[in-house]
Amino acid sequence: MYFLGIDIGSSSTKLIAIDEGKNIVGRTVVQLGTGTNGVSRALNMFYTDTGLKRDDIVMVVATGYGRLTFSSADYQISEISCHAKGVHHVLPDVRTIIDIGGQDTKVIHNNDTGGIQHFVMNDKCAAGTGRFLDVMSKVLDLTLTQLGEVDAKAEHILPISNTCAVFAESEVISKLAEGHPIPDILAGIHQSVSKRVAGLVRNIGVHPDVALTGGVAQNSGIIRSLEKELKCNLRIPIDPQITGALGAALFALDKHQSL
Numbered sequence: 001m002y003f004l005g006i007d008i009g010s011s012s013t014k015l016i017a018i019d020e021g022k023n024i025v026g027r028t029v030v031q032l033g034t035g036t037n038g039v040s041r042a043l044n045m046f047y048t049d050t051g052l053k054r055d056d057i058v059m060v061v062a063t064g065y066g067r068l069t070f071s072s073a074d075y076q077i078s079e080i081s082c083h084a085k086g087v088h089h090v091l092p093d094v095r096t097i098i099d100i101g102g103q104d105t106k107v108i109h110n111n112d113t114g115g116i117q118h119f120v121m122n123d124k125c126a127a128g129t130g131r132f133l134d135v136m137s138k139v140l141d142l143t144l145t146q147l148g149e150v151d152a153k154a155e156h157i158l159p160i161s162n163t164c165a166v167f168a169e170s171e172v173i174s175k176l177a178e179g180h181p182i183p184d185i186l187a188g189i190h191q192s193v194s195k196r197v198a199g200l201v202r203n204i205g206v207h208p209d210v211a212l213t214g215g216v217a218q219n220s221g222i223i224r225s226l227e228k229e230l231k232c233n234l235r236i237p238i239d240p241q242i243t244g245a246l247g248a249a250l251f252a253l254d255k256h257q258s259l
Contacts, residue, residue, distance in 0.1 A: 007244040
């Protein structure tokens with residue numbers, strides 16, 4: 001028997017299936033999210049890659065920004081609960097989870113059983129989110145995968161004073177026109193995001209160990225900058241983008257076992 005978790009984000013769709021022993025038997029990530037054909041594409045890729053069929057899946061739990069749009073799920077569970085459960089499964093010592101998504105940033109405190117004690121969320125503007133970095137990468141003519149490598153070449157951090165994505169974009173364009181090095185500008189962009197995220201974390205306190213999840217956790221520049229702001233090392237799960245989907249799959253298994 002297999003249990004499927006699907007995390008439908010604003011910019012990507014993630015799938016994970018586990019067996020009764022909580023072993024991962026397949027995973028798929030498609031860089032298309034809510035309002036696109038990302039879900040159908042991810043499912044087709046998943047079944048092709050794993051050789052599984054829909055009838056092999058005993059239960060499906062959907063999470064993420066677009067979870068309520070997926071009518072084929074047996075249950076919909078919030079991404080906060082799913083990230084907490086997924087991180088606790090792979091990093092049981094973690095007590096503070098920072099999830100930087102495409103549209104929002106969440107900070108979650110886990111207890112020693114993976115239950116949620118507190119959480120805070122920034123979903124009112126793009127500052128401190130993956131969307132902010134996406135906008136800035138286009139201005140700098142860099143891909144998202146290049147950001148960490150280019151940031152590492154910075155000799156100075158050139159601060160970005162505006163937190164609003166619209167005004168920050170104009171500020172970055174001005175700094176480029178003034179001839180400032182791209183790595184220094186990018187380091188300032190990462191610092192801007194990190195300060196915003198660190199402010200959220202401090203609202204509920206920094207309780208070690210601290211983990212960073214979401215697609216942004218693949219950006220080494222953000223990791224360096226955020227570690228500096230928080231004055232602690234970050235734990236990064238293997239494949240941090242799929243932590244929410246893993247939590248959803250674990251909830252699917254739990255739901256089945258409780259029947």
